[in-house]
Amino acid sequence: MLKKFVNHLFWSFILCIVFLVPDHIYHLFNKHYPIGLTLKFFLIMYAVSFLILSIKNKKASYVVFIFVMLLQFAQFLNFNFFGNLIYPYDVKLLFSDFDEIFLTLSSNLHIFTAPLISILPVALFMVFINKNELNVFKFEYSHILFFVLLLILPIKAYLSHNILNFFPSVKSYSIKNTLYALSYFLGKGVFENSDNIAVKKFKPYIVKELNNSTDKLNIVYVMGESCNYKYMSLFGYDKNTTPLLDSLRNDKNFEYKKIISIATNTRVSLSMFFNVIREPQNYLQLVSRKSNLFNLAKKHGFKTYFLSKQKDKVISNFLSVNDIDVYKNVYDYPTNYDTDLLKDLEKIDFDGKNFIVLHQRSSHTPYNKYYPKSFEKFHYDKNNYADYMKGTYLNSMLFTDYFLYNVIKIMKEKALKTHTKAIFIFTPDHGELVGDNGKYGHVALDINCVKIPLIIYTVNMSKPDISRFLSHYDVGKMVAKMLGFKIINPNDDNKTIYVNGVDIAGRAGFMKLERDKVYKELYGKDIKN
Numbered sequence: 279m280l281k282k283f284v285n286h287l288f289w290s291f292i293l294c295i296v297f298l299v300p301d302h303i304y305h306l307f308n309k310h311y312p313i314g315l316t317l318k319f320f321l322i323m324y325a326v327s328f329l330i331l332s333i334k335n336k337k338a339s340y341v342v343f344i345f346v347m348l349l350q351f352a353q354f355l356n357f358n359f360f361g362n363l364i365y366p367y368d369v370k371l372l373f374s375d376f377d378e379i380f381l382t383l384s385s386n387l388h389i390f391t392a393p394l395i396s397i398l399p400v401a402l403f404m405v406f407i408n409k410n411e412l413n414v415f416k417f418e419y420s421h422i423l424f425f426v427l428l429l430i431l432p433i434k435a436y437l438s439h440n441i442l443n444f445f446p447s448v449k450s451y452s453i454k455n456t457l458y459a460l461s462y463f464l465g466k467g468v469f470e471n472s473d474n475i476a477v478k479k480f481k482p483y484i485v486k487e488l489n490n491s492t493d494k495l496n497i498v499y500v501m502g503e504s505c506n507y508k509y510m511s512l513f514g515y516d517k518n519t520t521p522l523l524d525s526l527r528n529d530k531n532f533e534y535k536k537i538i539s540i541a542t543n544t545r546v547s548l549s550m551f552f553n554v555i556r557e558p559q560n561y562l563q564l565v566s567r568k569s570n571l572f573n574l575a576k577k578h579g580f581k582t583y584f585l586s587k588q589k590d591k592v593i594s595n596f597l598s599v600n601d602i603d604v605y606k607n608v609y610d611y612p613t614n615y616d617t618d619l620l621k622d623l624e625k626i627d628f629d630g631k632n633f634i635v636l637h638q639r640s641s642h643t644p645y646n647k648y649y650p651k652s653f654e655k656f657h658y659d660k661n662n663y664a665d666y667m668k669g670t671y672l673n674s675m676l677f678t679d680y681f682l683y684n685v686i687k688i689m690k691e692k693a694l695k696t697h698t699k700a701i702f703i704f705t706p707d708h709g710e711l712v713g714d715n716g717k718y719g720h721v722a723l724d725i726n727c728v729k730i731p732l733i734i735y736t737v738n739m740s741k742p743d744i745s746r747f748l749s750h751y752d753v754g755k756m757v758a759k760m761l762g763f764k765i766i767n768p769n770d771d772n773k774t775i776y777v778n779g780v781d782i783a784g785r786a787g788f789m790k791l792e793r794d795k796v797y798k799e800l801y802g803k804d805i806k807n
């Protein structure tokens with residue numbers, strides 16, 4: 279009995295490894311494919327392997343193995359095809375656009391090769407354990423228990439109001455990521471009617487190649503976090519929160535203005551911004567990645583970087599990881615502070631073409647977690663919530679000031695040394711309320727949550743004209759232009775600005791704002807023309 283138990287534990291362990299191996303094999307084929315093992319996931323997989331090994335019914339055992347292989351295969355194939363992990367909405371799109379996808383797949387049969395080779399160990403092991411007597415426990419109802427357990431996730435999806443819980447993680451495995459997307463579809467997607475706004479059709483964007491030279495151009499884009507210009511002395515705040523940026527005010531290469539962010543949370547904002555999406559419900563344009571900035575950058579030979587101080591769950595795969603040469607997230611850095619990113623920037627060779635995105639963690643809550651003690655300049659009463667929030671937020675602003683100033687400084691030194699062109703662009707993902715009308719945070723659909731700064735600094739090149747810019751989307755188009763592409767959006771009437779809520783496809787609501795009203799809100803006067 280004990281021997282049998284030890285045997286079962288041993289073979290469960292082997293099976294667990296066999297289930298994890300395909301992701302690593304696929305990673306050898308495609309280095310952009312992300313994986314990351316956590317102890318929790320390993321233990322769950324170990325338990326699942328224990329259960330699968332105990333299935334007595336051979337036919338059922340084959341079904342379970344084939345099911346697992348399909349989860350893995352689908353994820354790898356999707357990644358080969360789109361360069362991205364499967365998202366909950368993608369499953370529904372697969373059904374609605376099946377003919378189109380099938381046509382493309384059938385004319386590109388080679389993309390099946392790597393996914394098929396990757397799942398081979400699972401197939402071999404399936405045959406092995408069903409052909410050999412391993413002296414392990416076998417139970418009559420194990421397969422039924424397995425399928426009952428599979429129902430948990432769709433039920434969770436049906437009851438859930440937060441699709442974000444079903445998003446894939448770049449620190450996980452294909453089995454889990456596909457299962458989550460599929461479960462969301464089964465639990466929620468199939469019950470939605472066909473005029474589901476997630477697949478609302480818009481006119482496709484036209485991406486036109488420009489003749490402008492992108493030679494020796496370095497674009498350093500800092501994507502900030504929860505930054506409201508209201509609290510920056512650069513924009514007139516009465517406390518000295520941005521002394522270093524203030525010192526650049528009269529520098530002819532420096533420019534700054536107030537704009538509106540594309541969304542109210544990190545993930546939606548980054549997804550929309552880096553795909554230069556204007557309409558919150560334009561999910562199809564988003565998943566097409568046809569206007570993706572990293573993709574466009576690669577097309578014109580830029581080396582691309584996405585260096586982030588945030589977690590994978592927050593960093594959306596909509597970024598198109600396949601087009602990012604150097605991809606880092608919070609787990610790749612030693613400290614809590616954005617200044618880690620400066621060391622990476624120092625190392626980048628500017629004598630070429632680079633599209634570098636530095637993604638900050640400051641000023642996320644708890645604000646004081648993400649700046650070093652030496653930035654505790656504004657005092658606050660720890661026991662008074664409002665005072666604590668305000669004080670720590672102002673300190674985080676002081677830290678961001680230091681960080682941005684140093685990014686500019688490093689960029690400038692490198693560009694001057696290599697005689698290359700360089701542009702620094704800063705926008706946060708969204709704004710932040712810090713006790714404004716008693717409110718805190720940023721996810722509300724409130725214009726005060728999305729008021730953000732745009733800061734630009736150029737070296738060896740003329741400043742772009744940002745005089746008409748009022749939104750994040752305008753900035754995205756500007757970056758595309760620098761990368762050598764013009765994005766023409768036939769849906770844009772040039773009169774309205776959108777701000778998406780917390781759902782990537784606009785299902786959590788969004789704001790439709792008029793440009794002239796936004797101008798008046800930000801600048802307190804009427805727009806000139």
Ligand SMILES: [Zn+2]
Nearest residue numbers: 504543544707
């Ligand atoms: Zn954010």
